[in-house]
Structure formats: C-alpha cells, structure tokens
Amino acid sequence: MFKAIGTFGRYLALMGRVFSRPERMRMYFREFIAEVEKLGVNSSGIVILISLFIGAVITVQIKYNIQSAWMPQWVVGYTTREILLLEFSSSIMCLILSGKVGSNIASEIGTMRVTQQIDALEIMGVNSASYLILPKIAALMFFIPVLVTFSIFFGIIGAYMTCWFVGIMTATELESGLLHDFNPYFVLCSYIKSLFFAYIIASVSAFYGYTVEGGSLDVGKASTNSVVSCSVLILFADLVLTNMLSA
C-alpha cells in the first residue's frame, strides 16, 4: 500500500516536470509530429485489422447465439453497433494499444535511461521529462479520435463482410439494425473515454520507462509492468467514466 502511494507520488512529481514550459517550442513540435506518426499512424494498421475481425465476429456471435425467432431482425445490427460504439472502439481498442504503444514508449524511454541519453539531455540543460514525454502524450491524445473513428468504421465494415461473404443475413437487415434508434451521444462518449485512455497509456508507460534503474532486463520488466498497469487503469477508468457519462 505504502509502495503504491510512493509510486503515485513519484508519478505526480514526474507529471509536474512534464507539464512545464517547453524550452524551445519548435523542437517540441517537431517531436510531436514524429510521435503522431510513430504512435498514431503506425498503429492504424493493427486497429483496422482487429476492428474488421471483431466487427465480423460480434455479428456472427449475435446472429447464431442470441437472435431467435422471437426477436426482430434488427437486433443483430443494433447490438453490434452498440457494442462497437460503447465499448470496443474505445476501451478494448485502447487495451490493445496499451500493449503496442505502451510497451513501445516504456522500452524506448527506458533504453534512453540505461544508455545515459537522458543524463546527456539533463547535462545540456534540457528538461528531459518534458521533452521526451509531453510530445508523446500530446500526440496520442491528438490521434486517438482518428483511431476510434477507424475502429468504428472498420468494425461496421467487418459486420457487413459477414453479410457479403458469409451470407448469414442480408445487408439490408443488418443496416436496419445499425440505423435503429441511433444515439450520436454514444459516439461522443467513445471519443471522450478514448482521450482519457490515451493519456493513461502515454503517461503511465513513460513513467515506467523514465524511472528504470539497471540494465536491459529492467527495461523489459518496466515494459511489462507498464502494460499491466495501463490495462488495469484503463479498465478502472472505463468503469468510472461509463458511470459518469451514462448517468
């Protein structure tokens, strides 16, 4: 318990350094652009692929295991859309990203720590915490709505694929469900939640990387710990945010 409080205190202290005035805005902006590409654009492929398959699998599961003769045809499309909007495209997608992006951030910063690159920045008079972490947080929070949009869009395409290529139902039946009782607020909820999750992924992973002590084994441990902590925090934040946004 005391260890957890201590860790949280160190995290807050680090964030205090991260959110201080940048030395040279031009250099931070350059890093921001690089991070948008590295953390955001390069994650698009995996988000699209997973969303396509999950959209298809949800549709198949609901069609074969939930729908019955007593239920209207639109149930499959309606349920698929609600799952994609409310949980998959924000929470589950961010859980997946915490594995890819989180471990990338923790290992990159951790390696810089053990190879004294962070010390080199400090000696130059650069606020290393801010220079290394702030662009990552900003880039992921900036790009996550795009990834959420991709996830929703390709999840629905995946659902359509079950109609076009497997023929479990007609595309018109699916479409009637997708359009049934649509509430645009759920899309907004998805974006809001994803912004919080993006902050958790970038800041917590960076904290684990920045505070590494030792060698390459410790970088590996930090990377694993960052993914575990991010996942737990995302699930916890999901519960709190869902309650707040749904109330």
Add this chain to the structure above:
Amino acid sequence: MIEVQGLCKSFDGKVVLHDIDAFFEAGKTSLIIGQSGSGKTVFMKCVVGLLQADAGNLSYDGRDFLRLSKREKKNLRKEMGMIFQSAALFDSMTVLENVMFPLNMFSSKTRIEIENRAKFCLDRVNLSEAYLKYPDELSGGMQKRVAIARAIALNPKYLFCDEPNSGLDPKTSLIIDELILDITREYHITTLINTHDMNSVMGIGEKIIFLCEGRKEWEGTKDDVVSSSNKKLNDFIFASDLFKKVRAVETKDGK
C-alpha cells in the same frame, strides 16, 4: 575554474564520498583516477549536478552551484559539455543531428548557421565523412568523437569526461586523449576526466587526483605520480602494464 569543498555523498547509509576538496583550473585537464568503485563517477555526477551531494560546497567561477535557482542552474548547464562512458548519443538521430541538437535547443542562430557550426565541430574531431550516419553504424572511437563534437557545440566552459577511453583500443584512446587535450587548450575549458587508464594519466594528466574508497588519497601532477610515496597510489598505478614495465626498467637500471 571549479572549486569543490567538503563534498560528501552516501547511498542508503553507505558513504561513497568522504569530505572531498578539489580545485580544477581553466585550460587544464584534471584527471580523477582510482579503481572501479572508488567513487569517481559519483564524484563527477555530484559535480555536474546529476546527483545531489549530501554536504559540501561547489563553485563554478565563483557561482555557488548548490545555491543557484533552477533557472540559474539551467543556464549554467548550457556552459557544460559531457562525454559519457557509453557516448550516450541519441540513437534516433544522425551524427549531424546529434551535434545540432544542443544548438537547435538553445542557440538563436538560423538553421544554416546551426548546421555550419555542427559541421565545423564534426570536422574538428575529424568526422566529416560521417554526417549522415546513425550512431549504431559507427565504431566506439567514432561515437566518442561525435560525443566530443556534441559537447563542444555550444562552446562550453566546462567539459566532463567519464572514462572516455573505456572500451577503446590503445591507438584510438590516444587519439581521443589528444583531442580532449587540444580542445581544452584551444577553448580554455576547465576539463575533468574520470579514468583508470594510466596511458591517459601520463599523456594528458596536467593535474591528477587519486580517489580510493571514496576518499581523496593523493593530488599532484603526472611528474609526481611515479615518485609518490603514497602506498595506495603506488599499488594502483604499478598494477598497470605500463608502470610494471617502467618499474622493471628502473630496477634493471639500479634506480
């Protein structure tokens, strides 16, 4: 000029540096020598401010480092250059970008001027052919030379080198030593070097401080090293191959 008085540092109750006094002049290379674990790196980290000393005074040309505000410390850091044992180059950047980094961060020059300055520094360390290479494409000696170029990019007043010859062959070590000595004299820099390489001691050691178990055991010049009567220093220096040969020749000559 750097002045250190009564510097102490401990980790978890274990004292690593005991009450160290030292004085480092501008335009001269001062070497901190000692066995591995003697406290050389901790001493240097305390001097540059990467570690907070438990007690003592530290002055950079009359500026009391431990009492400077954050902003003043930051400004002072811009006058420091450091060469790390591992070179610590930014591996996501090319050689030229590495050297341009401190200039981009802190100088108000134009991009062309910054690039010219970085190229000048790289030419100074004879690396004009490696501008566009990445650190992992360079040999250990070349990486150290890039680190030197990066360290001098902002015209530092103080240069710190933590075991600059570590992992290098004797010939490359000599090149690095000569480069550090030339730069120190050319730009009138206060240079501190951590080393346990006796070739460096005899080559560029204008002032030598010997640390043993966290205490300053001996201080003098390279000419005094061989004739010193300090037993711990003698045990340390005569353990090296170079000095074993010196001693053998002296014994043979009947000295």
